Amino acid sequence: MSASETDRIPEGVIERLPTYLSVLIQLRQEGSYTVSSATLGEMTEVNPAQIRRDLTHFGSFGKRGVGYEITMLTDKIQHILGSDHTHRLVLVGAGHLGSAIASYSGLRARGFLVSAIFDNDPQKVGGRIGDIIVRDTCELGRVVAEQSIAVGVIAVPPKAAQEVANIMCESGIRVILNYSANLVKVCEGVTLHNTDPVRELLHTLYYLSRAEGVARV
């Protein structure tokens, strides 16, 4: 029955949790106290039965006849994802994209703190993004190891991406988010997410040429 810690949770479930979280935070800001799976389903475009099913992997958080208490469910999901405490991250690449990520307020709001920024362009090293000074990429490994940082974000040109990923893996990074156009490989034990904006545009483009084949992606 539910909540068994040893459950292997399907990937799809984990993907949907942050989406539920976004909507819950939005609802809380609007002053709601409880929400039903029906409403949550309408807002996230996920089948209500699926939402209930997803949540039972971790416990039973609702009240029959009432729904889910928003604050409580928010806390639970944040705890499941591990975003109930702050995670420091390193960012490599101080170009436009890197600057955008570093100065994105949504990061801090959801538990991430940019600890250091790196670039190998001498013109950028020593400059600042917000109140963080850009360091030379040759310091990346040392900083990650010394500060035991677990999360790394790659925002460098495609050709440099794999090299950065290698350094990250060697120095003990556990989660990598790669924004470059090249796919990278990581060693065993490191969680990787390749997320190229243009790749996502191409994906949606498919539906453009098909008059009827429109989809929510």
Added chain:
Amino acid sequence: MSASETDRIPEGVIERLPTYLSVLIQLRQEGSYTVSSATLGEMTEVNPAQIRRDLTHFGSFGKRGVGYEITMLTDKIQHILGSDHTHRLVLVGAGHLGSAIASYSGLRARGFLVSAIFDNDPQKVGGRIGDIIVRDTCELGRVVAEQSIAVGVIAVPPKAAQEVANIMCESGIRVILNYSANLVKVCEGVTLHNTDPVRELLHTLYYLSRAEGVARV
């Protein structure tokens, strides 16, 4: 057999095509002429059988005993996705993220052309990003309609996102890529992709707290 135009193609297949494309382009740059599903599978971390299965939805592009001709397969996939010709897009939001998107070389390289950039901050209107002048968001609808632009990218603060999406839908945009932290809703017939960087970080974060539960995402 295969390639029947009326096939309903699974969403997963469409998601993987741009990934295959990335790797094919990479291989071509390295000077290869053909590639087997085994190699492609290793590089994309997709099961070779699945790659072959995916491709049969659109035709049979390989030679038994040989593999796939890289240039030919690249062209085919680009044709399927519709990226064999240029797509103009409008970008709303001239902040850090918007600037990063607008000046990202990967866009042009894969068939996208930023036609216009909008912002509602009077301080930004009239300024330039690259060689494009930032216009007031109140002109968005008119420009989209006049130039029949089909693709729109949202890079505004969360609270403004839905309003921008509404204008886009009304003026005839067909595909929307939403980078804001808020989910938006679009009307029937518009393809939407919500892609918030922090949501993706949260997703990968799940695996951080689970020593063994590491995954490629």
Added chain:
DNA sequence: TAGATTGTTAATCGATTAACAATC
């Protein structure tokens, strides 16, 4: 020809959904 690798089928696996008893 022999070796390699595709295209395709059939089997497996897992995820989604509908339905409903439990219960607030």
Added chain:
DNA sequence: TAGATTGTTAATCGATTAACAATC
């Protein structure tokens, strides 16, 4: 209590994979 909505089961649906005959 009656109405609402959850948690959970069982049925459906679709996607992934293994296997192999076709064939380059």
